[in-house]
Amino acid sequence: MPGRTMSPRRDLMATHQHPGQHPSNEVSINPLYARSGETTVPRYRLPERGLLPDTAYQIVHDEIALDGNARLNLATFVGTWMEPEAQRLYAETADKNMIDKDEYPQTASIEDRCIRIMADLWHAPNPHQALGVSTTGSSEACMLGGLALKRRWQKKQREQGKSTEHPNIVFSSAVQVVWEKFAAYFEVEPRYVDVTPERPHLTPDGVLEVVDENTIAVVPVMGVTYTGIYEPVADICAALDRYQEQTGIDIPVHVDAASGGFVAPFLQPDLPWDFRLPRVQSINTSGHKYGLVYPGLGWAIWRDRHAVPEELVFQVSYLGGSMPTFGLNFSRPGAQVLLQYYNFLRLGRDGYYQVQKACQEVAHFLSREIQKMGPFELLSDGSDIPVFAWKKTHDSNWTLHDLSHLLRERGWQVPAYPLPQRMEDTTIMRVVVRNSFSMDLAHLLLDDIKRAVDQLDKDGALFSSRRPHAKTFHH
Numbered sequence: 186m187p188g189r190t191m192s193p194r195r196d197l198m199a200t201h202q203h204p205g206q207h208p209s210n211e212v213s214i215n216p217l218y219a220r221s222g223e224t225t226v227p228r229y230r231l232p233e234r235g236l237l238p239d240t241a242y243q244i245v246h247d248e249i250a251l252d253g254n255a256r257l258n259l260a261t262f263v264g265t266w267m268e269p270e271a272q273r274l275y276a277e278t279a280d281k282n283m284i285d286k287d288e289y290p291q292t293a294s295i296e297d298r299c300i301r302i303m304a305d306l307w308h309a310p311n312p313h314q315a316l317g318v319s320t321t322g323s324s325e326a327c328m329l330g331g332l333a334l335k336r337r338w339q340k341k342q343r344e345q346g347k348s349t350e351h352p353n354i355v356f357s358s359a360v361q362v363v364w365e366k367f368a369a370y371f372e373v374e375p376r377y378v379d380v381t382p383e384r385p386h387l388t389p390d391g392v393l394e395v396v397d398e399n400t401i402a403v404v405p406v407m408g409v410t411y412t413g414i415y416e417p418v419a420d421i422c423a424a425l426d427r428y429q430e431q432t433g434i435d436i437p438v439h440v441d442a443a444s445g446g447f448v449a450p451f452l453q454p455d456l457p458w459d460f461r462l463p464r465v466q467s468i469n470t471s472g473h474k475y476g477l478v479y480p481g482l483g484w485a486i487w488r489d490r491h492a493v494p495e496e497l498v499f500q501v502s503y504l505g506g507s508m509p510t511f512g513l514n515f516s517r518p519g520a521q522v523l524l525q526y527y528n529f530l531r532l533g534r535d536g537y538y539q540v541q542k543a544c545q546e547v548a549h550f551l552s553r554e555i556q557k558m559g560p561f562e563l564l565s566d567g568s569d570i571p572v573f574a575w576k577k578t579h580d581s582n583w584t585l586h587d588l589s590h591l592l593r594e595r596g597w598q599v600p601a602y603p604l605p606q607r608m609e610d611t612t613i614m615r616v617v618v619r620n621s622f623s624m625d626l627a628h629l630l631l632d633d634i635k636r637a638v639d640q641l642d643k644d645g646a647l648f649s650s651r652r653p654h655a656k657t658f659h660h
């Protein structure tokens with residue numbers, strides 16, 4: 186999902202009717218399935234009597250057929266395709282509850298294996314000393330990462346006899362909305378470093394301007410939601426090293442690698458952004474993004490046990506003993522964790538490389554061709570994560586919202602949305618290239634963009650006056 190200002194989904198939701206406004210209070214039943222005589226069921230009340238299973242199935246199945254086509258959804262980062270063997274495993278393991286470590290010790294053991302594998306992939310000094318948890322997504326993982334950092338800071342302040350009020354956390358104004366939520370939910374002041382056209386990401390100088398002794402952490406992003414670019418984690422760490430030399434203040438770094446955590450180790454293996462940098466204390470990623478698992482999976486990994494204050498860790502029983510857990514949820518599906526392990530076995534390093542490389546090639550090809558069309562200028566070209574974004578170069582009587590709308594008519598979901606504060610006058614369009622997006626589809630998309638641009642040049646705007654529903658959810 187795009188960043189803090191506006192997501193295409195929210196735009197969609199804002200233009201939709203409220204569910205309560207549906208003109209009919211009944212859902213109709215296809216006569217072929219209406220075997221017990223009912224022709225409708227109530228839409229907003231629990232039916233008195235149940236339906237037959239195939240009737241119930243048909244109603245739900247038919248209704249969700251109206252959702253967008255996942256393969257043409259270029260707006261989402263989240264995995265929408267897994268191979269049949271993975272689907273079989275998913276169906277077989279839908280009943281696993283991740284919290285029942287005692288009842289499902291092998292699922293728990295596989296979760297632990299995944300954590301070691303990721304700690305190793307991200308160069309933890311000793312992967313067996315790393316602490317990690319699976320979560321419902323990066324959002325939960327970010328909350329846990331931020332919470333551990335807040336508690337750590339409070340402990341340090343107390344030990345030094347200093348105030349534990351007014352903690353702050355630093356990230357760029359292009360940060361994903363979850364960090365804004367973290368700040369609001371856990372009462373930490375968010376300090377935004379504004380992105381600019383020249384520096385569309387967090388910079389060491391920008392960080393140094395806002396940090397102080399109340400800064401619990403700096404959070405660079407590997408794969409900024411708007412553009413897909415990597416923020417310069419190593420440079421930011423180096424700046425914080427200098428800051429510590431001058432002031433004695435030691436500020437940890439948490440890397441939000443929701444997308445990049447499963448891209449950088451394969452496409453940019455020599456880029457140090459992870460636990461190779463001693464200042465990096467924790468990292469989150471979304472198993473359901475470039476980890477290539479269906480929705481519902483994130484991971485948080487800490488470089489070692491000391492990075493998580495003990496009072497946050499709870500023990501659950503496991504094989505007669507106990508095992509540490511740290512999470513916001515209690516019960517949670519275990520199947521996605523097993524699917525992550527399936528992918529690790531199925532793909533290996535080479536497989537992940539091949540998949541991400543293929544996505545990057547499509548992103549490079551598409552971004553080059555879109556640049557050549559003329560009225561567009563790239564903000565990124567898919568060289569970091571396979572995501573690229575562009576804006577319009579000159580004034581004409583149509584906007585990227587018009588283009589988005591025309592593409593939508595062909596089934597493509599390509600969002601147009603404004604950049605964050607201080608740059609909100611710039612509207613951009615973004616494409617996320619994911620595993621199922623083939624070169625064939627890329628050619629079809631290009632043809633449709635060309636056709637739409639020709640039509641807009643000829644006929645002008647569809648609805649230029651329409652501004653997006655920016656910031657509807659946040660403020």
Ligand SMILES: *Cc1c(COP(=O)(O)O)cnc(C)c1O
Nearest residue numbers: 186322323324361363441443471
């Ligand atoms: C997607 C994303 C998140 C939120 O992750 P979910 O897995 O959707 O909960 C956080 N940060 C960044 C940079 C993201 O791209």
